[in-house]
Amino acid sequence: MADEQNAKSMSIIVTKGTLDWAYPPFILATTAAAMGLDVTMFFTFYGLGLLKKDMNLKVTTLGNSAMEMPMMGGHMAMPNIMAALPGAPALTTAMMKNLIKKKGIASVEELREMAIESDVNMIACQMTLDLFEYKREDLIDGVAIGGAASWVEIATKSEINLYI
Amino acid sequence: MADVTLDAKGLNCPLPILRAKKALKDLPTGGTLEIQATDPGAVKDFEAFCRTTGNELMESHQEGNVYFFTIKHTA
Numbered sequence: 001m002a003d004e005q006n007a008k009s010m011s012i013i014v015t016k017g018t019l020d021w022a023y024p025p026f027i028l029a030t031t032a033a034a035m036g037l038d039v040t041m042f043f044t045f046y047g048l049g050l051l052k053k054d055m056n057l058k059v060t061t062l063g064n065s066a067m068e069m070p071m072m073g074g075h076m077a078m079p080n081i082m083a084a085l086p087g088a089p090a091l092t093t094a095m096m097k098n099l100i101k102k103k104g105i106a107s108v109e110e111l112r113e114m115a116i117e118s119d120v121n122m123i124a125c126q127m128t129l130d131l132f133e134y135k136r137e138d139l140i141d142g143v144a145i146g147g148a149a150s151w152v153e154i155a156t157k158s159e160i161n162l163y164i
Numbered sequence: 165m166a167d168v169t170l171d172a173k174g175l176n177c178p179l180p181i182l183r184a185k186k187a188l189k190d191l192p193t194g195g196t197l198e199i200q201a202t203d204p205g206a207v208k209d210f211e212a213f214c215r216t217t218g219n220e221l222m223e224s225h226q227e228g229n230v231y232f233f234t235i236k237h238t239a
Contacts, residue, residue: 031178034185035216036239104174104203114182 009038010160011151017049019057019096019108020064025164026050026111032160033118040158041115042151043143044125047164048132050112051124051139057108059096060089069095116142123150166198166234167191173202173230180206181213184235188219191237196222199233206231 010032014025025047029039043051050057061067062083068075069092082088100107106114115122123146124139136145144150155161170187172180180201187197199210207224210233214221218239225232 027178030182034178034182035213104176104179106176106179118185 007038008036008160009040009154009158010162011040011042011154011158012161013151013163014041014043014047014050015045015164017046017057019059019093021164022050022057022108023111025162026108026115028162029120030111030114030118033115033120037160038121039115039118040121040123040151040154042123042125042146042154044128048124048128048134048139050108051122051143052134053138053140055109055112058089058093061092062089067092070099112140116140121154166196168195169198169200171200172206173200175201176203177205177209181209184210184213184233188235188237193237195237197235197237199235201231201233202229204231206233210235 010028012025012029016022025041029041033039049055060083061078061080063080064078065080067078069078070076078092082092099105122143124143126145126147128134129136129145168187168191170183172183175183180199180203184197184199187199191197199206210221210224213219214235220236220238221233222236223232223234
């Protein structure tokens with residue numbers, strides 16, 4: 001099929017592993033793959049957590065100073081300082097997961113599954129595995145292990161290179 | 165009447181596109197797929213999807229809050 005041979009390619013460096021930041025790389029990767037691009041995702045630092053078999057993603061107000069949550073027709077600001085309250089990260093995570101479900105948005109697990117199904121090439125950063133003491137067995141199957149040079153080689157041949 | 169109908173109502177970006185791609189894959193070349201979606205972003209997205217993949221967006225219209233797209237599997 002011609003749509004499988006678009007011949008264009010995209011690479012994404014995935015550096016963040018929170019529930020909110022897991023979305024952009026997986027949405028773009030799955031969509032680009034559906035549009036016939038060859039896609040490579042390079043998972044490094046906290047992004048590596050998105051390759052763990054057991055993903056338990058969370059979102060916190062901390063560092064997300066513009067965060068607001070829809071509430072009773074309006075929006076409630078979620079100030080940074082809230083993150084310090086006991087149970088606050090669990091609350092913001094539950095709120096967002098609830099919204100995701102209600103709005104017909106795919107879960108990160110679903111998107112990752114679809115990325116695998118559509119042959120997105122996933123590379124886990126070897127240095128990050130060493131640094132945070134993860135083992136290959138902690139990660140899902142079908143992931144390659146590599147370093148910066150692996151990404152650079154792919155990036156030099158890609159039309160689109162993103163850092164998320 | 166399209167050969168296959170895909171109900172993507174209630175699904176948000178990028179699910180209508182991903183489901184449509186899956187459905188197109190199973191269609192023979194020349195086959196037609198109708199997608200029903202409620203995501204307003206799908207209008208621009210299906211146009212972009214078809215331009216990029218080379219599949220033909222034969223028709224699109226809106227009835228109430230539902231958007232209908234007919235795509236011919238040409239690519």
